[in-house]
Amino acid sequence: MTTHDDIAKRMQRLADEVCPHESIADAVVDRLSERGNTPNRTLPYGSRLATWPSLQWAPVALAATVVFLAVLLGPFRISSQDGGDWLTSTSTAYGQVLTDALEKAVVKGVTFRETTVIVMSDGKHHTSSTVGKQFIARDRYRRDQYEGERLHSRQWYVPNNGGMVQTGLAYDTKTYTVLRHEGSFGDTDPIARLKFFVNLVDKADKRLANRKIDGVDCIGFEISASKYGDNPEDWKDRIWFDAETKLPVRMERERPRKETQFEAFIRVQDDFNWQPELPEDAFLPKIPEGFEQVER
Amino acid sequence: MRSDKELIAASLEQDRVAFGGLVRRYEKMVFATVVSILGDRHAAEDVVQDTFIAAYEHLPSLRRSEAFGPWLMQIARRNALRESRRRKRFRSLAEDVAAPVANGQLSEVSRDxxxxxxxxxEHERVAIMLRYFENLSVESIASVTGRTVGTVTKQLSRARTRLLNWLKETQK
Structure with a gap:
């Protein structure tokens, strides 16, 4: 080790060894969005959400959500599956379906799965061993995080005295945290994440080929992430809707990482269940015996 | 490429996507800072996210946009030290004997x-990490940090020299 060139090489190796190959930017932005954080509101470090993806149903937000979704999802219409005119300026097809479902209380909750797919340089796809599972109710939600089959952590978010109490279990350390958030989650209405994603359809670059996902006929769209931020052109987002119910079935965010040994990372949300049979205690925080409370 | 100043200004207007641009620009640097304290990549991930969340919330307190990188690293260091103290309290024997790679720990060379x-x-560290962790050119570093190309060139050269001397010292 005698030259500046050696330092350069070592630094590059260090970056490869130390840093994750997948950007956390989306996760951070998601967390900021779900929490409704603003740069003008100084919060203690411990009073923010600890998880990035969520759908969360606040009672007060329900009506607003219905209106919001109608507006948000309204301008789109999927034509028959012949690939014809799929985008118009007047249809409220998607939004109306979800609005109706909410008003009739057909949709009482949502569950879905989150995974990361790694596209290797040989084109093979590998799904990450970390799997998130979301359980969403009208005014509360729960997120379970698995490492393979092993439950790694669980978070509950439950309303309490005008605020929200976040209870988190960490199974590795046998510890738990309890945090109180004042007020609701601000602009994190029940469909906060879907909101953003579905809104992208308005700017879609192309309609994807019809596809059957888990036995469901789906209609999909793709958009370059450069259309909504300072992102490279080749970052792609995709969303597939159930052609019949017009509810989202699968969402993907693909992020090529050509400077690494991987071609791309794709964050996937799928396995949506819009009418899940949730046990009554699904949103009741339970601390296992022997777990120690820690501050965060 | 948008400068830090532009992205910060947009972030202050609650443009979270713009803040995402800052995250992408500095995440590796923050990650390395946190890992250097925790010595464990897996443990670092949450701390890195928390660092950016805290940075976003406290962005109005940043006086000069060109100081964003060093300011961010101060937050990262503080969060990492807090996490380190917390982890020490709960570290189990099983963790101590786990294989370093499987446990996300680093090689000796990397730790050095x-x-x-x-x-x-601080400014030299930001410059050299942007150069090699984010693969930015000298011109791009100058552009995003609001410094001149000459200043960045000097900072990089000094940083490399200091690192060379440090590594020679540790190898003795």
């Missing part, structure tokens, strides 16, 4: 280099 990076003056 990280220690060297931590000894650099």
């Amino acid at each position: 280099l990280l220690k060297g990076l931590n000894r650099l003056p």
Whole structure:
């Protein structure tokens, strides 16, 4: 080790060894969005959400959500599956379906799965061993995080005295945290994440080929992430809707990482269940015996 | 490429996507800073996210946009130290005997280099990490940090020299 060139090489190796190959930017932005954080509101470090993806149903937000979704999802219409005119300026097809479902209380909750797919340089796809599972109710939600089959952590978010109490279990350390958030989650209405994603359809670059996902006929769209931020052109987002119910079935965010040994990372949300049979205690925080409370 | 100043200004207007641009620009640097304290990549991930969340919330307190990188690293270091203290309380024997790679821990060479990076003056550290962790050109570093090309060139050269000297010292 005698030259500046050696330092350069070592630094590059260090970056490869130390840093994750997948950007956390989306996760951070998601967390900021779900929490409704603003740069003008100084919060203690411990009073923010600890998880990035969520759908969360606040009672007060329900009506607003219905209106919001109608507006948000309204301008789109999927034509028959012949690939014809799929985008118009007047249809409220998607939004109306979800609005109706909410008003009739057909949709009482949502569950879905989150995974990361790694596209290797040989084109093979590998799904990450970390799997998130979301359980969403009208005014509360729960997120379970698995490492393979092993439950790694669980978070509950439950309303309490005008605020929200976040209870988190960490199974590795046998510890738990309890945090109180004042007020609701601000602009994190029940469909906060879907909101953003579905809104992208308005700017879609192309309609994807019809596809059957888990036995469901789906209609999909793709958009370059450069259309909504300072992102490279080749970052792609995709969303597939159930052609019949017009509810989202699968969402993907693909992020090529050509400077690494991987071609791309794709964050996937799928396995949506819009009418899940949730046990009554699904949103009741339970601390296992022997777990120690820690501050965060 | 948008400068830090532009992205910060947009972030202050609650443009979270713009803040995402800052995250992408600095995440590796923050990650390395946190890992250098925790010595464990897996443990670092949450701390890195928390660092950016805190940075977003406290962005109005940043006086000069060109100081964003060093300011961010101060937050990262503080969060990492807090996490380190917390982890020490709960570290189990099983964790101690786990294989370093499986446990997300670093090689000795990497730890030495990280220690060297931590000894650099803040602006030199930001410059060299943007150069090699984010693969930015000297011109791009100058552009995003609001400094001149000449200043960045000097900072990089000094940083490399300091790192060389540090590594020679550790190898004795």
